[in-house]
Amino acid sequence: MSKQPEIREDLLKDEISEEELEKIKKAVENSTDLQTLLSYYNKSLNGNKGESYYRDQIKKLADKIKAREKNKVNIVGSENKSSRKNVRRNHPTVLRGVVVKKFEGDWIWVEPQSAQKGEYGVKFPEHLSNDDLNVGTEVALNPQNFQIVDILKKRKDPDFESVDTEKTFQDVGGLDEVIQTLRRNVGIQLDDDRRKIIEKWGVDLDKSLMLVGPPGTGKTLMVKALANEYDADMFMVNGPQLVEKFIGEGAKKVRRLYDQARSSDKPAIVFIDEIDSIAKKRQENRRHGGEEVERTMSQLLSELDGLDKDIGNQNVVSIFATNKPSIIDPAIVNRCSAIEVGLPDNIAKKEILQVHTRKFDIDDEVDLWNVVEKMPDEVSGRDIEQIAKQAALSAIYKDEPLEDIKVTLEDFESAIKDLKEGNIGMEKDFLSTDNLHEEIFA
Ligand code: ATP
Numbered sequence: 237m238s239k240q241p242e243i244r245e246d247l248l249k250d251e252i253s254e255e256e257l258e259k260i261k262k263a264v265e266n267s268t269d270l271q272t273l274l275s276y277y278n279k280s281l282n283g284n285k286g287e288s289y290y291r292d293q294i295k296k297l298a299d300k301i302k303a304r305e306k307n308k309v310n311i312v313g314s315e316n317k318s319s320r321k322n323v324r325r326n327h328p329t330v331l332r333g334v335v336v337k338k339f340e341g342d343w344i345w346v347e348p349q350s351a352q353k354g355e356y357g358v359k360f361p362e363h364l365s366n367d368d369l370n371v372g373t374e375v376a377l378n379p380q381n382f383q384i385v386d387i388l389k390k391r392k393d394p395d396f397e398s399v400d401t402e403k404t405f406q407d408v409g410g411l412d413e414v415i416q417t418l419r420r421n422v423g424i425q426l427d428d429d430r431r432k433i434i435e436k437w438g439v440d441l442d443k444s445l446m447l448v449g450p451p452g453t454g455k456t457l458m459v460k461a462l463a464n465e466y467d468a469d470m471f472m473v474n475g476p477q478l479v480e481k482f483i484g485e486g487a488k489k490v491r492r493l494y495d496q497a498r499s500s501d502k503p504a505i506v507f508i509d510e511i512d513s514i515a516k517k518r519q520e521n522r523r524h525g526g527e528e529v530e531r532t533m534s535q536l537l538s539e540l541d542g543l544d545k546d547i548g549n550q551n552v553v554s555i556f557a558t559n560k561p562s563i564i565d566p567a568i569v570n571r572c573s574a575i576e577v578g579l580p581d582n583i584a585k586k587e588i589l590q591v592h593t594r595k596f597d598i599d600d601e602v603d604l605w606n607v608v609e610k611m612p613d614e615v616s617g618r619d620i621e622q623i624a625k626q627a628a629l630s631a632i633y634k635d636e637p638l639e640d641i642k643v644t645l646e647d648f649e650s651a652i653k654d655l656k657e658g659n660i661g662m663e664k665d666f667l668s669t670d671n672l673h674e675e676i677f678a
Pocket of ligand 1: 409
């Protein structure tokens with residue numbers, strides 16, 4: 237596996253003096269002194285007619301160094317220009333690479349991102365400490381000998397900025413059981429100390445979870461609260477967006493998404509909403525954009541399998557959301573635990589209403605139970621939020637001194653009426669692509 241230049245001292249010793257051997261070793265080790273090596277190579281050819289193994293060895297080394305010389309490239313795509321400049325000042329050209337394995341002792345394995353593929357064992361750089369370099373750390377490499385020159389700032393994909401959220405579980409109503417399951421199964425994996433203990437006990441937790449439930453029931457909201465509670469980075473993407481916005485690039489984007497999560501300094505959650513659009517069963521797939529969806533899906537599967545391996549940030553979990561579980565490919569389903577997030581019952585409706593009205597000045601006469609009883613059976617958390625907003629707006633325009641304004645039962649009733657009549661709500665069915673199509677071509 238090692239591609240470290242190999243010197244067969246036993247063969248060289250007979251032909252070359254101790255001193256010369258030292259020089260060759262040094263030249264090979266540094267690989268900077270190509271001339272020295274070549275001069276020994278020429279000398280060996282001149283001095284000894286016919287082929288000998290040691291000359292082959294030297295030739296191989298020389299070729300290797302020549303190849304490395306040819307391979308010199310500047311690093312591209314680093315976000316941190318000043319650190320790039322610093323690196324360049326000391327080493328005019330460097331290769332981008334990644335640490336792939338750590339050795340005991342003073343060796344470390346790197347993989348350069350160049351035409352010269354493979355993993356190379358190099359001496360642990362004296363100016364860096366053991367904690368600086370981990371599997372997955374991106375590094376600048378000397379293109380001649382692949383020695384680590386510096387640590388590079390991680391590259392980020394601007395499409396996957398981590399979501400900045402202040403949501404907490406206090407903002408979620410009526411989903412206590414779901415929250416508890418989330419904390420127990422996912423939260424623990426975002427908490428390094430607890431995760432290590434549970435792993436030591438041999439408990440194997442799924443690193444991927446599927447939230448199944450109708451739109452607007454608080455799936456995204458809960459993941460935001462989870463990220464906040466565990467101070468985790470949350471990388472969020474919408475399934476259809478992956479396939480439609482990044483046409484032909486879905487698989488690459490999935491890889492970048494997980495790369496971003498793995499290279500985060502914090503625990504990380506990859507959240508893919510509407511996962512059904514990229515994880516459809518095969519027969520569903522073929523109907524539309526099949527190949528692209530399939531490529532994206534197989535990349536996703538390999539990322540999920542990768543999360544179970546001991547590479548990079550260990551505190552990465554995937555959470556998917558869907559309201560069409562029946563069309564999802566079993567390959568994805570089998571890799572996930574699943575939690576159902578249903579429409580709220582009356583108790584949950586009241587809790588959600590409390591969340592969204594907690595800062596309101598509500599008339600003392602109002603009993604939130606009465607409001608809940610007037611709601612349609614099937615309302616989502618998002619609908620209830622809309623009822624609360626609409627009631628507030630209806631109250632604020634009343635012909636009363638501003639300091640006396642309170643939200644009354646009538647305001648809630650009128651908001652519920654509006655919702656029933658379709659005058660409020662976020663489902664925006666009229667914006668569905670089918671209807672848009674009809675409108676455009678009517
Ligand atoms: P979609 O599948 O359409 O993305 P979702 O299940 O992810 O839906 P959210 O985006 O989390 O739903 O919910 C939309 C908004 O509705 C939330 O930002 C929140 O204000 C409100 N909401 C939904 N469910 C709840 C809830 N259980 N408690 C409090 N607010 C809720």
